[in-house]
Structures are given as C-alpha cells and as structure tokens.
Amino acid sequence: MSVLEAHSVTWGVRARKLVHDVSISLRPGEVFGLLGPNGAGKSSLVRLLAGHVAPSSGCLTLDGTPLPSLPVRERAARIGYLPQQFTPHWDYQVQEILRLGLERSLNPHSTSALDHLAVAFDLGHLVGRRWSTLSGGERGRALAAAVLAPEPQVIIADEPAAALDIGQAAALMRRLRDHASRGAAVAVVVHDLNLAGRWCDRIGIMQQGRLLESGAAQSILRGATLDTAFGLAIERVDAADGSLVLAPRI
Amino acid sequence: MPLLLLTVGLLGGVLLGQEALSPASLGALLADPGQPFARILLEWRLPRVLAAGCVGALLALGGAVFQGVFRNPLAEPYLLGSAGGAAVGATIGLLVPLSMPVTVTLPVLAFSGAWGATWLVLLLARTTSVAALLLAGVAVAAVLGAARSFLMLALSDETVSLQAVLAWTLGGVQTPSWRELAVLGGLTIVSFLLCRRLARGLDLLGLGEAVATSFGLEVRSFVRWAVLAGAFVVAVSVTWGGLVGFVGLVAPHLARWRSGPLHAALLPRAALIGAGITMFADGFARAVLPPAEIPLGLVTALVGGPFFLLVLAREAWRT
Numbered sequence: 148m149s150v151l152e153a154h155s156v157t158w159g160v161r162a163r164k165l166v167h168d169v170s171i172s173l174r175p176g177e178v179f180g181l182l183g184p185n186g187a188g189k190s191s192l193v194r195l196l197a198g199h200v201a202p203s204s205g206c207l208t209l210d211g212t213p214l215p216s217l218p219v220r221e222r223a224a225r226i227g228y229l230p231q232q233f234t235p236h237w238d239y240q241v242q243e244i245l246r247l248g249l250e251r252s253l254n255p256h257s258t259s260a261l262d263h264l265a266v267a268f269d270l271g272h273l274v275g276r277r278w279s280t281l282s283g284g285e286r287g288r289a290l291a292a293a294v295l296a297p298e299p300q301v302i303i304a305d306e307p308a309a310a311l312d313i314g315q316a317a318a319l320m321r322r323l324r325d326h327a328s329r330g331a332a333v334a335v336v337v338h339d340l341n342l343a344g345r346w347c348d349r350i351g352i353m354q355q356g357r358l359l360e361s362g363a364a365q366s367i368l369r370g371a372t373l374d375t376a377f378g379l380a381i382e383r384v385d386a387a388d389g390s391l392v393l394a395p396r397i
Numbered sequence: 398m399p400l401l402l403l404t405v406g407l408l409g410g411v412l413l414g415q416e417a418l419s420p421a422s423l424g425a426l427l428a429d430p431g432q433p434f435a436r437i438l439l440e441w442r443l444p445r446v447l448a449a450g451c452v453g454a455l456l457a458l459g460g461a462v463f464q465g466v467f468r469n470p471l472a473e474p475y476l477l478g479s480a481g482g483a484a485v486g487a488t489i490g491l492l493v494p495l496s497m498p499v500t501v502t503l504p505v506l507a508f509s510g511a512w513g514a515t516w517l518v519l520l521l522a523r524t525t526s527v528a529a530l531l532l533a534g535v536a537v538a539a540v541l542g543a544a545r546s547f548l549m550l551a552l553s554d555e556t557v558s559l560q561a562v563l564a565w566t567l568g569g570v571q572t573p574s575w576r577e578l579a580v581l582g583g584l585t586i587v588s589f590l591l592c593r594r595l596a597r598g599l600d601l602l603g604l605g606e607a608v609a610t611s612f613g614l615e616v617r618s619f620v621r622w623a624v625l626a627g628a629f630v631v632a633v634s635v636t637w638g639g640l641v642g643f644v645g646l647v648a649p650h651l652a653r654w655r656s657g658p659l660h661a662a663l664l665p666r667a668a669l670i671g672a673g674i675t676m677f678a679d680g681f682a683r684a685v686l687p688p689a690e691i692p693l694g695l696v697t698a699l700v701g702g703p704f705f706l707l708v709l710a711r712e713a714w715r716t
Binding site: 194244 | 659
C-alpha cells in the first residue's frame with residue numbers, strides 16, 4: 148500500500164515541462180531511489196513530491212488525501228524534505244535549528260526531546276555551536292536531525308549525500324534506511340549508483356522529465372535503460388558477497 | 398546591553414539640551430517638581446525624549462522585520478519606498494494649502510504615503526521574490542523622489558516652505574503633548590506585538606525558502622504580510638519622526654550580535670537599542686548648537702554611516 152502517490156504529474160516553468168506525465172508511488176518501509184543525468188527533472192519531481200509546487204496536471208495524494216488540500220502544518224509534520232544544499236541566511240546555533248525542526252511536530256514534544264535528538268544524531272557536543280563553525284559532515288547531520296525530528300511519515304531527500312564524503316554519505320543513507328525500517332516511505336535522489344544499489348529497494352530512472360523505468364533496485368541496475376539514460380556503458384560486477392558493483396566505463 | 402543603552406539614551410536625552418543638566422541637578426529637580434525648570438523638564442523635554450525613544454524603537458522593529466524578510470543584514474526599513482512615499486506625503490502636507498491644519502494633514506499624508514508606496518511596490522513586484530521586490534522598491538523610490546522634487550519646484554514660492562520640507566526629510570521629533578505621546582506609545586506597543594507575531598516565520602525564512610516551506614511556512618503569504626507589517630511600523634515612525642536614517646539598520650545588528658538571530662529575542666532587544674540610540678541622538682541634536690537644533694537624521698547618519706561601512710567590511714570579510 149502506498150503512502151504518497153503521484154498520478155501522471157506534469158510540471159514546468161512557462162512552456163518548458165520539467166516533469167512530464169510521471170506516476171510513482173512511495174510505500175512505507177521502502178527506500179525509493181531516483182537516478183538520472185543532470186537536468187533529468189529529479190529535483191523538480193522532488194519539489195512536487197514534497198508539496199512545494201503544485202502540478203500543472205495530474206495529482207499527488209498522501210494517504211489518499213490530495214496534497215494541496217492538506218494544511219501546511221500537517222504537511223510539514225508528515226513530509227520531511229532534505230534539500231540538496233542548505234545555507235541558512237543567519238548564523239543559527241545547532242540547537243536553534245533542531246528546535247525549529249522539532250516544532251513541526253503535531254504532537255507536543257517534551258523538553259528533553261532536543262537532547263534525545265542531539266544524542267541520536269551524535270550532535271550532543273555541537274548543540275551550542277554556530278552553523279558557520281561546523282564542518283560539512285556536521286552540517287549534514289544537523290540538518291538531517293532537524294528534518295527527521297518529528298519522525299515524518301514520508302522523507303523526500305534531494306541528493307543529500309552530494310557534499311559528503313563516502314563515509315558520511317553511507318551513514319546518511321543508513322539513517323534514511325533506519326527510518327524506512329520504522330515505517331517511513333523514503334524517496335532519495337542519488338548520483339552514486341553503488342549507494343543506490345546498497346540502500347534502495349526500488350529505483351526509478353529519469354531522463355528529460357520522464358520516468359523511463361522503475362522497479363526493484365537490482366533489476367533496474369542490471370538493465371540497459373541505465374546505460375541509455377546516462378549515455379555511457381556501465382560495467383557490472385557481482386562481488387563475492389553477492390552485491391552488485393557498478394562502474395561506468397569512461 | 399539593551400537596557401544599558403536604553404538607560405544611557407534616556408539619561409542623555411533628558412540631561413542634554415540647550416540647558417544641560419548634571420545628574421545631581423536632575424535629582425534635585427525631581428525632588429522639587431514645583432520649580433519652573435522642573436515643569437519644562439516634565440512638560441517639554443521628557444515627552445520629547447520618550448517620543449524619540451518610540452520613534453527609535455519603531456525604526457529598529459521595522460529594520461529587524463525587513464532584514465528578516467530579505468534575509469539581508471544590509472536591508473533597512475526604508476527599503477521598499479516607504480521613505481519616498483512618506484516624503485511625498487509630507488511635501489504635499491507642507492506645501493499644498495489644505496483646509497485642515499498642517500499638524501493634522503502632515504502626519505496623515507506622511508503615513509498614507511509610506512503605507513501606499515509599499516502597497517504599490519507589492520503590486521508591481523507581483524511575486525514575493527527578493528529580487529522583484531527590491532527592483533520594484535528602487536523603481537518606486539526613484540519615481541517618488543522625482544515627484545517630490547517636482548512638487549517642491551512647482552509648489553513652493555517661499556523659501557520657508559522649502560526649509561520646512563527639507564527639515565522634515567532630515568528627520569526630527571517634535572515635542573508631543575502627553576496625550577499625543579500616549580497615542581504614539583500605544584502604536585509602538587501595537588507595532589511591537591505585530592512584529593512579535595512574525596518572529597517564528599522570520600526565523601524559518603532565515604533557513605531559506607525551501608526548508609522554510611518544508612517546515613510549514615507559507616512563504617508567499619508570510620512575506621506579503623511581513624512586508625505590510627514592517628511598512629506599517631515604519632509609517633508610524635516616519636509620521637512622528639520624519640526620515641531618521643541608520644537607526645533601523647544599526648539597532649537590529651547590535652541586537653543580533655548579542656542575542657543571536659532568533660527574532661523572539663532579537664525584536665525586543667533591537668527596539669530597546671533603537672530607542673536608546675535615538676533618545677541620545679535627540680539630546681545631542683538639541684545640545685550641539687544651542688539655541689538651534691540640528692536635524693536628528695543628521696546626527697544618526699553621522700554615527701550610522703561609519704557603522705554601515707563597518708558592517709559592509711565585516712560582511713565582505715565573512716564571504
């Protein structure tokens with residue numbers, strides 16, 4: 148059963164369609180990976196799924212309710228959005244950003260909720276620090292903590308690992324996976340094919356605003372559509388532990 | 398720091414003036430309110446100092462709101478044409494003979510001009526994007542500036558009228574009656590409460606539009622309301638104090654340095670700092686060239702100009 152469904156959604160800027168007739172469904176407990184070259188429409192689809200823009204045609208539903216009809220506050224509590232880049236305009240302290248994230252929760256949170264959150268994301272020693280003094284990895288953790296604070300039912304992440312090193316990226320994907328195992332539906336844009344293979348249950352490939360193909364991760368990663376979408380040959384190697392390793396032939 | 402600045406500003410405003418007082422003589426006057434100078438103090442100097450404090454607090458609140466909306470520490474309260482609109486209104490009030498006394502027409506027209514110009518900017522910008530609002534603000538300010546110059550050339554036939562317009566645009570607080578001061582004080586409290594309601598939205602907006610939206614802020618409607626609220630606050634200050642520059646820029650900065658960027662703490666601190674600075678500047682304006690007064694806006698610009706450069710340098714260093 149799906150939580151968030153997009154039915155034939157189309158969206159664009161002026162005459163240019165950035166997302167064209169895309170239908171996908173996000174299921175609880177699953178991580179759905181979105182792959183595709185730059186300009187394929189992944190970020191635009193993510194904005195639609197997060198409810199930040201309304202489709203020009205088609206519709207989006209959350210548990211059967213049309214997304215635009217949900218009160219903004221309820222949408223904020225039920226859908227968490229992890230952006231590609233995040234640079235606050237003011238030099239907030241970590242605890243201030245965590246508190247703003249926690250305040251989205253529909254249920255009142257206890258005074259110790261912030262402490263629990265900081266500990267869960269290994270931010271206990273950083274809560275009083277200002278954003279400008281954090282490293283890239285610390286910023287990634289702080290933002291993820293704020294976004295995931297109210298345990299949203301759906302998590303939409305737009306290349307959250309883009310600015311992180313391999314270890315931090317894997318840790319972030321593991322967190323998203325953990326949330327999925329607790330019942331959340333996760334959609335994540337990824338560029339690293341091996342991260343996608345390791346952490347995603349299903350994958351969709353986008354090109355020129357269209358969803359070319361979607362399905363079980365292993366089957367999609369082994370299929371030829373991936374090579375077509377990126378315009379290059381991708382070598383696939385089965386590792387000894389049974390996992391699939393992908394390497395583009397450049 | 399805000400309470401210290403407020404105290405220094407209040408004392409400076411009361412002690413400085415054509416007849417400077419020492420703290421000891423102030424104590425003696427307060428102990429014997431029957432003295433003639435004590436009456437001058439209570440009926441003239443104190444209401445004026447408090448009015449300057451309200452004007453400063455309003456400018457600081459307006460500045461904090463506009464800096465929050467535009468997410469830019471260099472934004473100032475007159476950014477969206479409110480100064481130009483108020484100046485056109487005041488020019489009409491001072492130069493066009495109307496059937497009502499100028500003490501009524503001037504504030505009404507100045508307020509209408511400030512508020513109307515911001516509405517015009519919002520209508521012209523059509524979106525609430527920062528760039529569109531700023532461009533519309535610059536365009537409206539340019540047209541209003543030209544309109545004011547035209548009105549001054551076309552309508553004035555006495556140098557005195559032109560001087561009155563010029564004095565008004567340079568800023569200055571007139572001594573209000575206690576009743577007028579009560580109205581201004583009430584409007585200042587209303588303005589503070591209005592701005593206070595924007596605090597959480599301004600905090601969220603500081604996270605960027607995408608994250609603010611995902612954290613539950615209706616960015617478009619919030620920006621529109623925040624701009625109108627900011628314009629209301631600035632219009633009230635302009636109506637009572639003319640165009641007093643730099644307080645709205647400096648006070649939120651000082652408050653942010655001490656209290657951080659969260660607006661629930663920032664707004665009251667900025668208001669207290671703005672009040673303190675303006676009360677002191679008003680006292681200085683009365684004291685520096687007795688018996689003449691130099692315009693309040695000139696004093697704040699003298700101090701605020703270098704501060705603005707300091708902020709620019711700090712921002713350049715940060716980036």
